[in-house]
Amino acid sequence: MDIKNKVAVITGGASGLGEATVRRFAGIGAKIAIFDMNEERGSAIAKELGTDVIFHKVDVADEESVQAAIDATVATFGAIHICCNYAGLGNAIKTVGKDGAFPLDAFKFVINVNLIGTFNVLRLAAEVMSKQDPVTEDGGRGVIINTASVAAYEGQMGQAAYSASKGGVIGMTLPIARDLAQLGIRVNTIVPGLIHTPLFDSAPKKVVESLSATVLNPKRLGRPDEIAHLAQYIVENDYTNGECIRMDGGIRMQPR
Ligand SMILES: NC(=O)c1ccc[n+]([C@@H]2O[C@H](COP(=O)([O-])OP(=O)(O)OC[C@H]3O[C@@H](n4cnc5c(N)ncnc54)[C@H](O)[C@@H]3O)[C@@H](O)[C@H]2O)c1
Secondary structure (H helix, E strand, C coil): CCCCCCEEEEECCCCHHHHHHHHHHHHHCCEEEEEECCHHHHHHHHHHHCCCEEEEECCCCCHHHHHHHHHHHHHHHCCCCEEEECCCCCCCCCCEECCEECCHHHHHHHHHHHHHHHHHHHHHHHHHHHCCCCCCCCCCCEEEEEECCHHHCCCCCCCHHHHHHHHHHHHHHHHHHHHHHHHCEEEEEEEECCECCHHHHCCCHHHHHHHHHCCCCCCCCECHHHHHHHHHHHHHCCCCCCCEEEECCCCCCCCC
């Protein structure tokens, strides 16, 4: 699917990997709706990039908030062809630690944003896509891209909730691709390794250096635009479907 003149919803678009994808897709000529909790950053990026980029303050885990933003996006741009789900977060808590057992609310919070939030946005975006005319020669109506993490496969100590949430995203990728196949909607998941997003800006140089040394090749953290480039590839290559693609410099995470 050509990205130019298509409409993309990008959750988590106010920072990191989502922001890089907003910038790359905007550069190709897409119309973009950023769905994010961070109103200050999200509106600033939309303002900077011009009228083809709009911002909606959205909690991806909240049904009404997402439905309202989906409706507003269709009202502004008339369609949704691409849905990139980057909104996500994590915590670092051991199953049993110094303060006792992992608080269940903290576990549920991460699952709610990363897994249920991803499903919530994609189901409502897919509903819109399903009613539109095809835009590719294969009858393609839409492309959905989710974001997992290598922690889904090699979760480290303290990552029970985060790894479970991302494992869930990987697990639902194929069944959703199957559910939506007849509607002409492709579904894939990007599985990033260690990418230099704002998360690492506050980390001491030494920490970044030692993490970089654990990457197989090249020995550095990934760049957000390398993930955005993969998102572009997934949209543009109509034969990519039902897949989870690692982009991680060959890293295999150790227990800690
Ligand atoms: N950076 C990495 O190394 C890395 C590695 C593997 C996976 N990931 C995943 O990639 C995605 C993006 O990560 P990032 O590093 O760009 O993070 P980031 O913190 O820079 O950006 C995440 C964005 O999501 C938004 N967000 C959080 N909760 C939200 C909610 N409930 N509703 C709407 N927006 C919400 C935040 O406001 C923020 O703008 C996440 O899902 C993360 O788990 C990142």
